[in-house]
Amino acid sequence: EDYTFQLNLQDSFFKFFLSNSSEFPVSDIAFHFLTEIRDVPAINVCSVAPHIVEKIRVLKHVIVLREKLSYMWDYIKDCPDAEETVTKCGNLRTLFTSLEQHLLHSLDLFSLTDLIRVHNKDMSSLLEPIVYYARCHIEACEVRHFFKNSVIGVGADAEAKK
Known part of the structure; x- marks a missing residue:
């Protein structure tokens, strides 16, 4: 039996790349496979379609946000x-730990669900506040300033003793 794979939650991945709202017939096996793997981060967008990142601004934006979050x-x-x-x-720390690990550590790796969230702009809405609050914390953090000053101080003391 063939299913008409409607462009909704299960296959926004195809809509995302094909940018039309056509329906495509798929077999039972393909339908079940896509349903089973939709949450598995197995699509490396830069390997599968490197040109797509530059063409789809929201995808590029999400990759940039993920890169910032990784460093943060x-x-x-x-x-x-x-x-x-x-x-x-x-x-703040819970905001980071509640993210799926591939979002922080495998910047080009996406699941079908991730791509759907990118397409719907839900991924940007999730990541932008975390980037904002992390940046605010890092810029104002006394621990960072203390560490920075102590490292600089150690270096200055070492140079002065020479």
Whole structure:
């Protein structure tokens, strides 16, 4: 039996890349396969279609946000003050840990569900506040300033002793 794979939750991936609202017949096997893997981050968009990132601004924006979050997470996970930082969206460290790990560590890797969320702009809406609050925390963090000053101070002391 063939299914008409409607362009909705299961196949917005195709709509995303084909940018039309056509329906495509798919077999039972293909339908079940796509349903089973829709949450598995298995699509490396830069490998599958490298040109697509430059053509689809919202996808490029999400990749840039994920890159920023990746660098920010390296700081937030080690900052003791981040544990206590509460934002309008919740605890700062929890905002990061609640994200699926591939969003922070495999910047070009997407699941079908991720691509649907990118297409609907839900992914941008999820990531933008986290980037904002992390940036605010990092810029104002006393631990970072203390560490930066102590490292600079150590370097200056070492140079002065020569």
